Amino acid sequence: MALSMANQWLLKPWGKPLLWAVAAVPAVALLVGALTDGLGANPAQTLIQETGEWALRWLWLTLLVTPLREMAALPALLRYRRTLGVTAFVYAVLHLLSYAWLDKGWVLDDIVADVFKRNFILVGMLTFLVMLPLALTSFNAAIRALGGRKWQLLHKLVYAVSLLGLLHFYLKKAAKNDVSEVMVYAVILALLLGWRVVRRGGILAMLRVR
Amino acid sequence: MPLILTSRHAAHPDSGQVHPVPSEITPRALYATRRQWLRGAVLLGSGGLAASDWSSALAQTSAPASAATVTRPGKRSALPAVRSSVPGALAVDKLTSYEHITTYNNFYEFGTDKSDPAEYAHTLKTRPWTLSIEGEVGRPLKLGLDDLLKLGAMEERIYRLRCVEGWSMVIPWVGYSLSTLLQRAQPTSRAKFVEFISLADAQQMPGVRSSVLDWPYVEGLRIDEAMHPLTLMAFGLYGEVLPPQNGAPLRLVVPWKYGFKSAKSIVTVRLTEKPRPSSWMLANPREYGYYSNVNPTVDHPRWSQATERRIGEGGLFAPRKPTLMFNGYGAQVAQLYAGMDLRKFY
Numbered sequence: 066m067a068l069s070m071a072n073q074w075l076l077k078p079w080g081k082p083l084l085w086a087v088a089a090v091p092a093v094a095l096l097v098g099a100l101t102d103g104l105g106a107n108p109a110q111t112l113i114q115e116t117g118e119w120a121l122r123w124l125w126l127t128l129l130v131t132p133l134r135e136m137a138a139l140p141a142l143l144r145y146r147r148t149l150g151v152t153a154f155v156y157a158v159l160h161l162l163s164y165a166w167l168d169k170g171w172v173l174d175d176i177v178a179d180v181f182k183r184n185f186i187l188v189g190m191l192t193f194l195v196m197l198p199l200a201l202t203s204f205n206a207a208i209r210a211l212g213g214r215k216w217q218l219l220h221k222l223v224y225a226v227s228l229l230g231l232l233h234f235y236l237k238k239a240a241k242n243d244v245s246e247v248m249v250y251a252v253i254l255a256l257l258l259g260w261r262v263v264r265r266g267g268i269l270a271m272l273r274v275r
Numbered sequence: 276m277p278l279i280l281t282s283r284h285a286a287h288p289d290s291g292q293v294h295p296v297p298s299e300i301t302p303r304a305l306y307a308t309r310r311q312w313l314r315g316a317v318l319l320g321s322g323g324l325a326a327s328d329w330s331s332a333l334a335q336t337s338a339p340a341s342a343a344t345v346t347r348p349g350k351r352s353a354l355p356a357v358r359s360s361v362p363g364a365l366a367v368d369k370l371t372s373y374e375h376i377t378t379y380n381n382f383y384e385f386g387t388d389k390s391d392p393a394e395y396a397h398t399l400k401t402r403p404w405t406l407s408i409e410g411e412v413g414r415p416l417k418l419g420l421d422d423l424l425k426l427g428a429m430e431e432r433i434y435r436l437r438c439v440e441g442w443s444m445v446i447p448w449v450g451y452s453l454s455t456l457l458q459r460a461q462p463t464s465r466a467k468f469v470e471f472i473s474l475a476d477a478q479q480m481p482g483v484r485s486s487v488l489d490w491p492y493v494e495g496l497r498i499d500e501a502m503h504p505l506t507l508m509a510f511g512l513y514g515e516v517l518p519p520q521n522g523a524p525l526r527l528v529v530p531w532k533y534g535f536k537s538a539k540s541i542v543t544v545r546l547t548e549k550p551r552p553s554s555w556m557l558a559n560p561r562e563y564g565y566y567s568n569v570n571p572t573v574d575h576p577r578w579s580q581a582t583e584r585r586i587g588e589g590g591l592f593a594p595r596k597p598t599l600m601f602n603g604y605g606a607q608v609a610q611l612y613a614g615m616d617l618r619k620f621y
Contacts, residue, residue, distance in 0.1 A: 099591055102590075104591075105378075105379065105390070106375040106378065106379035106389075106586045106587060107379065107389075107442055107584065107586055108590070108591045109584060109591055110442070110584070112591070166592075167591065167592070168595075170594055170595070179579070182574070182579075183576070183577055183578065184577070185577055236577070237577070240559070240562060240575070240576075240577045240578075241381075241387070241440070242387075242487045242488060242558050242559065243387040243487065245387065245485065245487070
């Protein structure tokens with residue numbers, strides 16, 4: 066009874082606008098901080114780091130939808146998955162733009178050199194590239210055009226995105242041996258993906274479109 | 276030279292400070308005249324009349340020795356100093372604010388976030404404090420903080436600090452050359468390297484419980500680097516004693532090397548014949564070398580060292596500034612590395 070109530074709430078028309086509003090909160094907070102000198106001693110660094118970590122957090126939430134749906138019997142959660150995924154992408158765009166602007170001053174040559182010189186930048190760029198087709202097909206017409214099965218298969222790439230994103234974060238933090246925070250992300254991702262492997266009966270089964 | 280303390284020192288509510296009894300406080304009249312006397316000595320020196328090492332060293336500066344110029348923030352006990360006469364010791368860059376210097380730094384013994392030291396370092400007990408100078412010395416020493424404070428004349432030195440992470444600050448330190456301290460211990464001819472060991476007490480330093488580095492924190496210098504007049508034993512900043520988060524009660528400052536070389540809260544200085552790898556070399560030998568001189572042409576494997584972000588300058592969209600070879604101290608220190616391949620010895 067309570068669960069179906071929860072499902073009914075999840076189906077309310079204002080559900081998605083509310084999620085969009087919540088999704089904007091960290092970005093707005095960072096913007097206000099940037100305008101009011103509230104981002105600490107190294108505001109550029111704070112912006113780059115925070116947008117990146119928020120991209121990971123939204124991505125992890127996206128990956129939480131399916132386990133939560135099945136475990137808590139909340140099928141209505143599904144309609145929020147795409148919003149969460151797109152939010153993760155928007156934060157990844159903000160992360161990339163703040164790096165290109167604040168760290169590299171829009172100098173393309175420097176960015177290209179950085180990509181080929183530094184593993185963690187390369188992995189970061191790769192993460193973004195793999196995310197791109199997912200973001201570009203995240204509207205209804207694209208799903209129709211691709212067909213449900215193909216679309217679902219394509220969007221299995223989200224697992225690669227999450228692993229690459231984690232690797233990018235790890236490579237950055239490992240330079241100063243500061244990996245305790247990365248480990249928290251890694252453990253949560255292991256649970257999110259591990260649940261799928263167990264539930265579907267193996268990694269290959271997880272990657273199959275049902 | 277007597278330790279100069281104002282009456283304000285005694286009244287200050289600083290935690291962890293043992294306040295001197297009034298009889299130990301040098302009267303204001305006495306230390307005021309001492310400065311006059313110093314100025315006189317400088318004038319004599321620059322006039323070429325005095326030949327002693329001491330006055331000729333002072334004469335290297337064109338400006339007469341004068342009182343420190345920074346405005347004290349009033350957060351801690353005063354640590355009066357005169358402006359340094361060591362060549363290169365007074366950078367003309369705009370000072371980084373006390374607020375930024377004391378709230379944004381790395382001190383892994385208190386956590387890996389740059390806000391952690393300011394948040395957690397208040398548990399550090401800086402009195403009593405003993406520094407041991409040992410190893411290849413004729414006269415091993417164990418010095419208490421009061422002895423250390425009296426051992427050399429306190430100088431104000433304005434140094435650029437370049438962190439290996441790509442940010443920089445300009446900090447008015449208070450202290451004296453490390454060489455002053457080392458000479459007291461009479462290094463032997465076998466003393467080729469100097470090792471600095473920081474306090475590692477999990478009771479006072481929560482970060483020491485983590486395995487992020489092998490504790491205690493160890494850093495090292497070649498003996499000629501350690502004896503260079505710019506290499507500073509710092510006891511204060513902004514005219515006041517060091518706050519715990521910045522490495523109280525005494526720390527090393529080597530302005531031409533990346534910040535992590537400047538070990539904080541030091542308990543042991545050991546002179547050795549062979550170099551011992553530093554904590555960062557043990558943690559990541561490919562990324563951190565023994566020398567770690569600031570060098571815009573040798574990148575860290577994970578990022579470029581060609582530019583830096585000066586903290587507190589120009590706001591969010593300020594472009595990064597070019598990093599200078601030896602952090603701009605090449606005129607003073609480049610000869611230490613003559614003939615060395617600094618790509619190999621990074």
